[in-house]
Amino acid sequence: MIIPGKYLLFLGAARDPLDAKTAYGLVDWAPERCAGQWRLPDCGIDLGLPDLAFGQAHAAGAETLVIGITPFGGAIAPEWVAPIVAALEAGLNVASGMHARLESVPEIAEAARASGAALFNVRTPGTRYAVGSGRKRTGRRMLMVGTDCAVGKKYTALAIARDMSAAGLKATFRATGQTGILIAGQGVPIDAVVSDFVAGAAETLSPDNETDHWDVIEGQGSLFHPAYAGVALGLMHGSQPDAIILCHAAGRTHVDGYPDFALPDFAECIETNLGMARLTNPMVRCAGISINTRVLPAEARVAHLQAISDRFGLPCFDPVATGAGALVAHIAKTFD
Amino acid sequence: MIIPGKYLLFLGAARDPLDAKTAYGLVDWAPERCAGQWRLPDCGIDLGLPDLAFGQAHAAGAETLVIGITPFGGAIAPEWVAPIVAALEAGLNVASGMHARLESVPEIAEAARASGAALFNVRTPGTRYAVGSGRKRTGRRMLMVGTDCAVGKKYTALAIARDMSAAGLKATFRATGQTGILIAGQGVPIDAVVSDFVAGAAETLSPDNETDHWDVIEGQGSLFHPAYAGVALGLMHGSQPDAIILCHAAGRTHVDGYPDFALPDFAECIETNLGMARLTNPMVRCAGISINTRVLPAEARVAHLQAISDRFGLPCFDPVATGAGALVAHIAKTFD
Numbered sequence: 001m002i003i004p005g006k007y008l009l010f011l012g013a014a015r016d017p018l019d020a021k022t023a024y025g026l027v028d029w030a031p032e033r034c035a036g037q038w039r040l041p042d043c044g045i046d047l048g049l050p051d052l053a054f055g056q057a058h059a060a061g062a063e064t065l066v067i068g069i070t071p072f073g074g075a076i077a078p079e080w081v082a083p084i085v086a087a088l089e090a091g092l093n094v095a096s097g098m099h100a101r102l103e104s105v106p107e108i109a110e111a112a113r114a115s116g117a118a119l120f121n122v123r124t125p126g127t128r129y130a131v132g133s134g135r136k137r138t139g140r141r142m143l144m145v146g147t148d149c150a151v152g153k154k155y156t157a158l159a160i161a162r163d164m165s166a167a168g169l170k171a172t173f174r175a176t177g178q179t180g181i182l183i184a185g186q187g188v189p190i191d192a193v194v195s196d197f198v199a200g201a202a203e204t205l206s207p208d209n210e211t212d213h214w215d216v217i218e219g220q221g222s223l224f225h226p227a228y229a230g231v232a233l234g235l236m237h238g239s240q241p242d243a244i245i246l247c248h249a250a251g252r253t254h255v256d257g258y259p260d261f262a263l264p265d266f267a268e269c270i271e272t273n274l275g276m277a278r279l280t281n282p283m284v285r286c287a288g289i290s291i292n293t294r295v296l297p298a299e300a301r302v303a304h305l306q307a308i309s310d311r312f313g314l315p316c317f318d319p320v321a322t323g324a325g326a327l328v329a330h331i332a333k334t335f336d
Numbered sequence: 337m338i339i340p341g342k343y344l345l346f347l348g349a350a351r352d353p354l355d356a357k358t359a360y361g362l363v364d365w366a367p368e369r370c371a372g373q374w375r376l377p378d379c380g381i382d383l384g385l386p387d388l389a390f391g392q393a394h395a396a397g398a399e400t401l402v403i404g405i406t407p408f409g410g411a412i413a414p415e416w417v418a419p420i421v422a423a424l425e426a427g428l429n430v431a432s433g434m435h436a437r438l439e440s441v442p443e444i445a446e447a448a449r450a451s452g453a454a455l456f457n458v459r460t461p462g463t464r465y466a467v468g469s470g471r472k473r474t475g476r477r478m479l480m481v482g483t484d485c486a487v488g489k490k491y492t493a494l495a496i497a498r499d500m501s502a503a504g505l506k507a508t509f510r511a512t513g514q515t516g517i518l519i520a521g522q523g524v525p526i527d528a529v530v531s532d533f534v535a536g537a538a539e540t541l542s543p544d545n546e547t548d549h550w551d552v553i554e555g556q557g558s559l560f561h562p563a564y565a566g567v568a569l570g571l572m573h574g575s576q577p578d579a580i581i582l583c584h585a586a587g588r589t590h591v592d593g594y595p596d597f598a599l600p601d602f603a604e605c606i607e608t609n610l611g612m613a614r615l616t617n618p619m620v621r622c623a624g625i626s627i628n629t630r631v632l633p634a635e636a637r638v639a640h641l642q643a644i645s646d647r648f649g650l651p652c653f654d655p656v657a658t659g660a661g662a663l664v665a666h667i668a669k670t671f672d
Contacts, residue, residue, distance in 0.1 A: 131563045131564075132562050132563030132564075133562075133563070134562030134563065134591075134594050134596060134597060190531070191530075191531055191532040192530055192531075192532065193530070193531055194527075194528055194529070194530055194531070195526070195527055195528075195529055195530070195531040195534045195566060195567045195570060196527040196528065196563075196564065196567060198531045198566050198567075199562060199563045199564070199565070199566060200563060223569075223612075224615060226468050226469075226470030226535060226573055226615060226616050227467045227468030227469070227470065227532075227535045227536060227573075228467075228468075228532065228535070229535070229569050229570065229573055229612075229615065230531060230534050230535060230566040230567060230568075230569040230570025230571075230573065231531045231532060231534075231566060231570070232566075233559075233565050233566040233569045234531060234565065234566025234567070235566075237562055237563075237565055237566065255470075258470050260470060261470060261615075272611070272612075275608070276559075276565075276608075279560060279562060279565065279597075280562050
């Protein structure tokens, strides 16, 4: 699944910025892909991008209208249909992370057929994958693993790939979830893959590469999550990581939404992840710890990160507050 | 997915008994569900069941024609279409474990619509599942775990459920693969479930039950399999087993089809499975070891099982050669 950019970001009539996480993620991490925004009259969000009509956007080089909002329930709202059809008629493709597939709306399916444009449903896999082979691939891989879901694995991977590239290292962000796929323009929606093929899909995501190239792979789920651990394990085995990065959100004590499940401590989480990862890469090690410190007072963050770094003898960073420079230096020094 | 029995077993023109594993599994484990067989003229297999025409079978109480053969590739052969249509016209449902869905053949889809009969594709899930909740359920659960795929997990679970019932214990076999589903008449094809929902599907498979009732759950994959470990982990977390049974095939040293992956030793395999299973059931223990001793000389089997039993202090049995009596006695004594 390779989504042509640039993008025109569709915001519909959204009023709550939390509903526009996809659009904000794109503006934060792929500003060069964002040509403009398109809003219904009562939209309450402004990304700071130019408001472009569909024809204008197409003329300005935009290739894909991206649904940048994910309202609760994941459905395609009735008032979106006419503008989506108009975008298709103007020559744009359309990409969506909704649960409902775009072509399930007959008007949209028909307009896409008529215009020849592509519809991308990034929440559902576009192809069938093979089962995992276990074959060792060339190049290096780094996988984000979490104490829980939604702790900052995507932001961590994006920050690492950005900061490695800035330091002159060869690095590619590999997306495994819908927002990540839209940011990268490609990827595998790993939790939507049939379970038999998850490891195989992960193998496809990070193919053979130059020996000094790093794939920096967005994680999914957590080995300690009662619903999603199998997804995390299949992704891990197919990724064959040389390095794992432990990701955590400061202040989180229980699995989000599962109050009966306490989070593991860092040492247990690292050991369990390494133990399972050794199946497909016996040389795997933990290279760093990423903490989302958003809930901490700004003046307490550096000391919090330093204390964890001292305890584990590993770089500890916040991808937003500090960036991943310490990790990149550690990688450059310890892998050669 | 609940498949009405009795069954008429369809053997097509199969000549190799290995292609008829599903039919033999049904005859071995669910003889009371098997009303008869149906064969094309050049079929080389005889299950020892009466050959019944479709009308005869229906009159004799058969409700479902079961495709009992799985030729390489999993496709529906052209010469099967006319008899399947005739079976539908005679009032039978049709169940298949083929990769291709029955309704993908237009003549079959049309005949099913006309007759009102049901088409069961046991390799693909019939319903959407919820994500796992992690909620503890009443009743007890025993999960088969393997050193590899295809080591005898299904036969082990079937033998345990049979021998527990014979001993007056409350036990239900819970099927997670296509042949198991046909034997039980219901179940969840766990490796065909989208990865996000595997644990949730496993929760559905073994619902709340009486406190002294055991669900004996067919395992899938192995935590040490480079392609299928994620499936095994999701099934494990949703199953919340009180007991695991380690299953192995004597003589197997490497993951079948993956010569670079040595099998774990039993102690490591038990410890890893228990470590991961504790997430959703901290009280889990290993209750026994099941060995498929088919490759051993008959006179060597008992000593082989005894040596393993002595080493681990657990009952060790072969579901075919010895039955699961030793395990059932151990369960009755150690769980109360």
